[in-house]
Amino acid sequence: MSDLKITGLHKHYGTYHAVKGIDLEVPSGEFTVLVGPSGCGKSTLLRTIAGLEEASAGTVEIGGQNVTWARPRDRDIAMVFQNYALYPYLNVYENIAFGLRARKVASAQIDKRVKRAADMLGIAQLLQRFPRELSGGQRQRVAIGRAIVRDALLFLFDEPLSNLDAQLRDDMRVEIKRLHQELGRTIIYVTHDQIEAMTLADRIALLRDGRIEQLGTPLDLFERPATRFVAGFLGSPKMNFLPATVEAGEVTLRDGTKLTLPTGRKAPNGQAIILGLRPQHIAKASASAAPGHVQLPSTIELVQPTGSRVQVSMPLGGISITAEFAAHEVTAPGEQVRIDIDMNRAVLIDPQTDKVI
Numbered sequence: 549m550s551d552l553k554i555t556g557l558h559k560h561y562g563t564y565h566a567v568k569g570i571d572l573e574v575p576s577g578e579f580t581v582l583v584g585p586s587g588c589g590k591s592t593l594l595r596t597i598a599g600l601e602e603a604s605a606g607t608v609e610i611g612g613q614n615v616t617w618a619r620p621r622d623r624d625i626a627m628v629f630q631n632y633a634l635y636p637y638l639n640v641y642e643n644i645a646f647g648l649r650a651r652k653v654a655s656a657q658i659d660k661r662v663k664r665a666a667d668m669l670g671i672a673q674l675l676q677r678f679p680r681e682l683s684g685g686q687r688q689r690v691a692i693g694r695a696i697v698r699d700a701l702l703f704l705f706d707e708p709l710s711n712l713d714a715q716l717r718d719d720m721r722v723e724i725k726r727l728h729q730e731l732g733r734t735i736i737y738v739t740h741d742q743i744e745a746m747t748l749a750d751r752i753a754l755l756r757d758g759r760i761e762q763l764g765t766p767l768d769l770f771e772r773p774a775t776r777f778v779a780g781f782l783g784s785p786k787m788n789f790l791p792a793t794v795e796a797g798e799v800t801l802r803d804g805t806k807l808t809l810p811t812g813r814k815a816p817n818g819q820a821i822i823l824g825l826r827p828q829h830i831a832k833a834s835a836s837a838a839p840g841h842v843q844l845p846s847t848i849e850l851v852q853p854t855g856s857r858v859q860v861s862m863p864l865g866g867i868s869i870t871a872e873f874a875a876h877e878v879t880a881p882g883e884q885v886r887i888d889i890d891m892n893r894a895v896l897i898d899p900q901t902d903k904v905i
């Protein structure tokens with residue numbers, strides 16, 4: 549059964565069209581991430597699911613019930629926001645209990661649920677403290693606790709980690725993933741961070757300008773992007789895009805460099821394309837080229853260490869591309885290298901439509 553079903557959803561703010569016809573069905577227990585650049589309509593979509601915004605057209609069903617016109621409190625949801633406003637005059641226990649008290653849940657039941665949530669989130673020793681006595685990460689845990697004590701069908705998160713520093717964000721990401729595994733609840737999670745999306749999601753809906761550009765598992769979107777936008781949005785460092793033409797199974801770059809496509813690879817003939825190469829698929833050549841690989845000389849221009857891996861910039865086909873090598877493989881800028889491109893993983897894009905061929 550699906551816990552959430554959105555059909556033909558539109559949202560206008562006055563004359564501004566923020567959500568432009570979204571269909572989305574989320575099965576029970578799934579962790580769905582809505583990801584996309586700032587302003588693409590993620591929060592609007594989430595707030596419309598929650599009933600905090602009114603849909604301009606289309607329907608929202610939660611747990612099989614049409615709630616398009618229902619008030620937020622009549623929807624079976626719990627929500628965690630980016631600005632986790634806690635009640636400053638209530639201690640942690642009462643902040644977590646607040647929604648349950650408002651629903652007239654019995655005290656013994658409240659006590660059980662608050663303590664269980666606090667245990668899960670590692671804040672059991674903080675229950676008597678007030679928000680001002682907590683760190684940012686602890687406050688965010690309380691906000692999450694407030695949501696998970698509710699017995700909601702659907703949990704909605706809107707960029708809950710974006711106010712935390714990098715280390716804490718990594719820790720909380722692991723914790724949210726663990727919570728999902730323990731609770732088995734249906735989660736809709738909004739973020740602009742592609743790493744968060746890739747690591748948390750069962751399925752990703754990548755939004756662009758009010759529409760879903762592609763929906764699928766993280767691996768689907770990463771390995772089989774439907775468009776140039778998806779290919780460029782997911783993955784770090786970003787995919788390289790090289791203008792080229794393709795003819796008789798051979799890609800010719802702007803400066804005349806030729807890259808042979810793997811045998812049997814479907815490709816148009818005599819057409820302009822954009823060749824997409826992920827930095828991870830351009831290596832330093834160590835042996836002779838494997839089937840479907842192409843090797844060429846190049847010169848390293850720029851070196852950016854990131855720990856065990858290093859990002860290197862070098863010219864290819866008249867532009868500067870990025871490759872990712874193991875740290876020990878690089879000496880310095882100016883080094884002459886032989887690169888190995890895995891053309892099996894290359895993406896061919898139609899520059900007219902931006903669709904992957």
Ligand SMILES: Nc1ncnc2c1ncn2[C@@H]1O[C@H](COP(=O)(O)OP(=O)(O)O)[C@@H](O)[C@H]1O
Nearest residue numbers: 561564566584585586587588589590591592593
């Ligand atoms: N209350 C509002 N009134 C008018 N425009 C809004 C309102 N809320 C959001 N928008 C506009 O709708 C677009 C989508 O916003 P939002 O859903 O917040 O994007 P995201 O969460 O993906 O960053 C943006 O261009 C934003 O400026």
Ligand SMILES: [Mg+2]
Nearest residue numbers: 590591592707
């Ligand atoms: Mg937002």
